[in-house]
Amino acid sequence: MGGTAQGFALVYERRHPLVRGYLRRRVGPHPDLVLDLVAETFARALAHREQFDPQRGTAVGWLLGIARHLLLEAVRQGRVADASRRRLRMERVVVDDDELELIERDSGSDIQRSLLQLPAEQREAIERRVLEEEPYAAIAARIGCSEQVVRKRVSRGLAALRRRMKETA
Secondary structure (H helix, E strand, O other): OOOOHHHHHHHHHHHHHHHHHHHHHHHOOOHHHHHHHHHHHHHHHHHOHHHOOOOOOOHHHHHHHHHHHHHHHHHHHOOOOOHHHHHOOOOOOOOOHHHHHHHHHHOOOHHHHHHHHOOHHHHHHHHHHHHOOOOHHHHHHHHOOOHHHHHHHHHHHHHHHHHHHHHHO
């Protein structure tokens, strides 16, 4: 995954909004905590990039797995671990109130806005399957429908997202 510094910078540029949105939905109205978690997620991914195995899953899934692990760790410890950031000698990002407000306003990225425009059942199926990486069978059992219905909702929702993203590009 992004073996060179330039390659990793491209991964960061493309995936930063998704990771930030993922954490924002779980953390709530605490943009400073979200930023700390995002920074540590990418620092940890950079420090351990040789452990990424595309045979085991996607880069997005790997990054969101790191973010989820860090979030759970932060909840247990009552603070965000920053060992990877410190080990890489990365400066801590300090954000003032104006920047926090801008982040809050911008937290609804194009993808998030497009997700909100989907029918609720498609949005839920995508969030559970793509973002939470739940198996289709588990989603079907949870919402009380067949696995095939869940697959259709995910497929149709993703197709609608692709269309919307092309329209706004």
